[in-house]
Amino acid sequence: MTDTPPRKLRYAMVGGGRDAFIGAVHRKAMALDGQIELVAGALSSSPGKARASGRDLGLADDRNHGDWQALLADELKRPKGERIDFVSIVTPNHVHFPVAQAFAEAGFHVVCDKPLVHTREQADALVATVAKKGTVFGVTYNYTGYPMVRQAREMVRSGLIGEVRKVVVEYNQGWLASHVEGSGGNKQADWRTDPARSGAAGAIGDIGSHAENLVATVTGLRVESLCADLGALVPGRMLDDDGSLLLRFEGGARGVLIASQINTGLENDLRLRVSGTLGTLEWHQEQPSRLVHLPHDGPLQVLTRGAPWLCESAKRASRLPAGHPEGFIEAFANVYAGVAADIRARLEGRTADPLAADYPRVEDGARGVRFIERTVASAKSELKWTPW
């Protein structure tokens, strides 16, 4: 450990003002470790609310902007030593693309919420921009920040459960089980069920994309073709609130993906089961510190966060000893820690340690957009299999 510790990274936030839910989570995640600080923002699409939100958060007046264009212009005018290190985009989905594209094009590092953008073309454009600029671009698929998801990834990738044959992933919630949108009382419900702001998909876009990313992260499998049934089961809903997919992966593994927001009583029931020739892994987001390993030839094991026998990647993602629960915010913080490690490496002119710079990237976001697009296409098709 050195006596001259690295300075805190500085960020600006776009979106996440008063009444928003996820922006505050991002801020808490970044605050947790005392390594990242908020210095600027354009916290709402409404200029008045944007500035009021910025004042709540203690932003200096000259860095508290009414819209993201002003934020970007201002940052570009500032000297390097004062400028933000990255921007965090936590707006509703339809705003992701213009903001992300503009900041990336201007050479800023970016963190953007998921699903990344609305269309495959936007995704491709963003990937191209990031490649051209060589910047850092993280996507907050926050569930992959859980230590035991990283442990699962290590166990699958290293061959511990053999060749993967079957994957079942579910993401079930109940909060959209009745027609809560449009009443003005539920901002989340309003925009998430509105195609103009949410995109072509509802539940599949919001939570199905997390499920897709979880499978891809843990298994590395690539979808070859899929068969989707999407439904808007609550009368009057404009986007799907329930989806089920059959998956075929390259190499022959099969899968099922379920994403539903009409499962009354369920909270945030994201769960994954991966069966290989040598064993099965099970993980459940609501008990994130446990990873169940069922070997074909021995007793069930429960690996827990904080244990000395976990892989290095899981260990690094953990802050507390075993038995001291960590949760959602820590997982989120791990995604940001990965981004921060990558940015710091660039600031210091070195290549980041891959174990440290462990975060979902723009390509993961683009694959997620592709997944949504292919799912919607399949749902409309009379043929069983829609190729990837």
Next chain:
Amino acid sequence: MTDTPPRKLRYAMVGGGRDAFIGAVHRKAMALDGQIELVAGALSSSPGKARASGRDLGLADDRNHGDWQALLADELKRPKGERIDFVSIVTPNHVHFPVAQAFAEAGFHVVCDKPLVHTREQADALVATVAKKGTVFGVTYNYTGYPMVRQAREMVRSGLIGEVRKVVVEYNQGWLASHVEGSGGNKQADWRTDPARSGAAGAIGDIGSHAENLVATVTGLRVESLCADLGALVPGRMLDDDGSLLLRFEGGARGVLIASQINTGLENDLRLRVSGTLGTLEWHQEQPSRLVHLPHDGPLQVLTRGAPWLCESAKRASRLPAGHPEGFIEAFANVYAGVAADIRARLEGRTADPLAADYPRVEDGARGVRFIERTVASAKSELKWTPW
């Protein structure tokens, strides 16, 4: 309670000799309550083994037969007061039809294991025979004998969880995760993976049929169309060992059914989740005495077997106080108790109490055969939806 208790019912068993697994379970289930006794049998397709098995079980020589034809002929010759009350058929699947049809045609009550028969035509013939003869015909979909499955049925049918929107049923096992058949060491694996004896389907026939029946029993929903992906994922296997289906039910509910025998490390993981507009129910066979109820508007509840607030049907299916675990054999015994109640009612010239005569019937078995047939058809189809 009367001072002249009813005599024990007498049964013959076809199949279930030495080395067989499920026959012994049927016998234990029937022995449990001391109300049913084994008096005759043709316990194997091999006459020598049949008779040796009968001697193991204490059968009298003149009722211990080398084949089922001899058993049937002998029973028909006996006076009514000595004759069996019913036959229990626990052979491999391909033998079900001729035996069941012959005994039913001869006017005997029958209990037959599932899947009932190989083809829709056989199923229709059997339904017709039973209807013509007016006899009792039970099918041992044993999982519906669990008290908490009956509680779930009552809660769904009475509207407690509102209109059903989504059903997810899984039946996962790991015992066929490697190529164990054909070695001679695993009789179960041998016949269950052999199309000649098992029928057109493997996992879908063996355990998928239980899953289908569980959904039908609990929800009463009727499948409108289905979309299946079946795979023989273990190299060299002749029948499917992994299947996943999307389901659409009449009335608009959606469903997913998974049946897989290659989930390494999983034991007998049958689980059901039914989400309605007012709440969700979850049941897991490996913890059969618990039924989780997640109301939309209140805390999660866990109903347990033996509690005074359960429905009458669940109470009747229970033998011990709460907290004293009951299991698979008791559930099996409940199916037989239902059959026995129906037979006793006929012996006494009355209509059975529906709460007592609660068991899966030949029509349930026929619907299960239909399910297998439609699933296999869908798996071969390039179209997404195969109508029921």
Next chain:
Amino acid sequence: MTDTPPRKLRYAMVGGGRDAFIGAVHRKAMALDGQIELVAGALSSSPGKARASGRDLGLADDRNHGDWQALLADELKRPKGERIDFVSIVTPNHVHFPVAQAFAEAGFHVVCDKPLVHTREQADALVATVAKKGTVFGVTYNYTGYPMVRQAREMVRSGLIGEVRKVVVEYNQGWLASHVEGSGGNKQADWRTDPARSGAAGAIGDIGSHAENLVATVTGLRVESLCADLGALVPGRMLDDDGSLLLRFEGGARGVLIASQINTGLENDLRLRVSGTLGTLEWHQEQPSRLVHLPHDGPLQVLTRGAPWLCESAKRASRLPAGHPEGFIEAFANVYAGVAADIRARLEGRTADPLAADYPRVEDGARGVRFIERTVASAKSELKWTPW
């Protein structure tokens, strides 16, 4: 396997008539495997009810007695080939001693419910009689019949968890949380809270004795001294309904034993935790097929009934494959199977296989009586430690 299978063992039951709870459980347990049959009885202390109960169960009139003395006299008159092989005593506690002593003295094998008798003197007398006669005497500490309890015993005894340091056993129920006795509506509550019929202890005698036996069975540890706090927490109750003990074992291990019947909402919450220098074991009766092993140096393991890696003793105590729940009746049946194996060995003039003749004996019952006596003495003492 031989072609001349052993005949069924014959038993008489004392107690267990109409309205009794536990007698029916014993009968189901004995019926389960088809190896033991009821042939005689004196099923109630009321002669009329005794005979009516016998008729319910199909007893022949000449073996259906109004009191146990008549049963004993009749059995002694019968030729050996017709006589019972053993008697099963399932009366309230205060009747255990005279019946057990009389049958044992007459040379009969005996199975008796727990707690064995009321006083240490009675227990010593019974042990002496059994030793003198050389007969089989089983005590239905049924929880030790669970396969995973036997697995725990093997793991502790073989040193897998090292030297035992701490034992925590709890047995919590809620059924006596209000003053249900004396109303006539709850026969169990009536006699179990009545010192004349239940003995010097209530909860400690009824369920504390199971807890003591579970610890002794699994660990083999001997109590050196104990410190008890017993309370009758429900106003008006005549015996303890809640007890907690500190235990010191020979060799230095420490323990806590809790037995309480006023834990509202709890069902039959018997649980054991044994910590040794190398690992900890946890078992919970309400999920009896799971044994949790927490090694000091590796991930938590859950061993499940039916797995091929269990010890021989656990395997023999199992009837179904893993994942097919077994329960209370099977555990009970295992105690009887152990007794039966011992009786059969004697019938055949050989020493029983210890793995087969695995059941709690009269000495275990006597130690249980000692435990109750010492606990009651400690509860009255002002000194902390009461020696064993």
Next chain:
Amino acid sequence: MTDTPPRKLRYAMVGGGRDAFIGAVHRKAMALDGQIELVAGALSSSPGKARASGRDLGLADDRNHGDWQALLADELKRPKGERIDFVSIVTPNHVHFPVAQAFAEAGFHVVCDKPLVHTREQADALVATVAKKGTVFGVTYNYTGYPMVRQAREMVRSGLIGEVRKVVVEYNQGWLASHVEGSGGNKQADWRTDPARSGAAGAIGDIGSHAENLVATVTGLRVESLCADLGALVPGRMLDDDGSLLLRFEGGARGVLIASQINTGLENDLRLRVSGTLGTLEWHQEQPSRLVHLPHDGPLQVLTRGAPWLCESAKRASRLPAGHPEGFIEAFANVYAGVAADIRARLEGRTADPLAADYPRVEDGARGVRFIERTVASAKSELKWTPW
């Protein structure tokens, strides 16, 4: 919400430098909500390490002190608008008293880790000082910061489970199951097993005190007398590593408290069961978002953090929607949030909202010291009951 948000509170930390465990947790907890900032410190008893640690954390040189005396002197010299709002003391136990006393005496608000001090006399002195100065003094019994502990408190205090009859609290860990102290490799183990630094008790002081506080917080019961067995079960250990207590509460309830650090394989197993005449509550720290309620007359309920039907106190202690796991740090942060609310109220010249200023106080800390003292006295006594 106002447009002029309150400024962040400023704090200094004493202890918690490089290599310390709990100091970092305190800092993360305070950072989480962006309302409290570290501005000064004396982060180690070693001046060099103190200053290096302060630099790691970005402290300005003039507020980064080599010892706490210098910190205190410096703060007293600063103008009010720059001075710290409170000090957070996270040193080993033996340092708590002088630091806390000095800062309290100087009129500073204080947060101090538990157990508060070594002796009853110290505790009384501290209580007197705080009373005299009228300052805020929080003790980080962090487990009471969990939302579901607050929900349990509300349910017990409001009479929902009736009159409390039995309390069982356990706090089990395994990290001291071998003789890890003295090797230099485990700083925690070193000081916690050293009487000079840890105090008169080991496990009872470190974790038993949490258990005592949990019971007192949830139930409000007062211990009348207790009976303790303490052991140093690891050879060579100087303080207890395993303790078990029988408790009698004023009013007649009984209890058991277990605190052990030699339970191999257990992580941080703090669990509470409270049985009243109408129901039982169970809470387990390793699944902190669940509170199990077992009513005497209805099905088991699982209340989960984030649900709309929780009490106001539980709701305020929650940051994320249900199903998005919160953990240890959030609970810790809630204690600090309570302290902060009280300090802010004083800054604004008003009485704090009791729902906001919800945190363990100096009197709770003093009661914890009393508990340790009485427990140690009981452990040495030959009499069963040691009065409080």
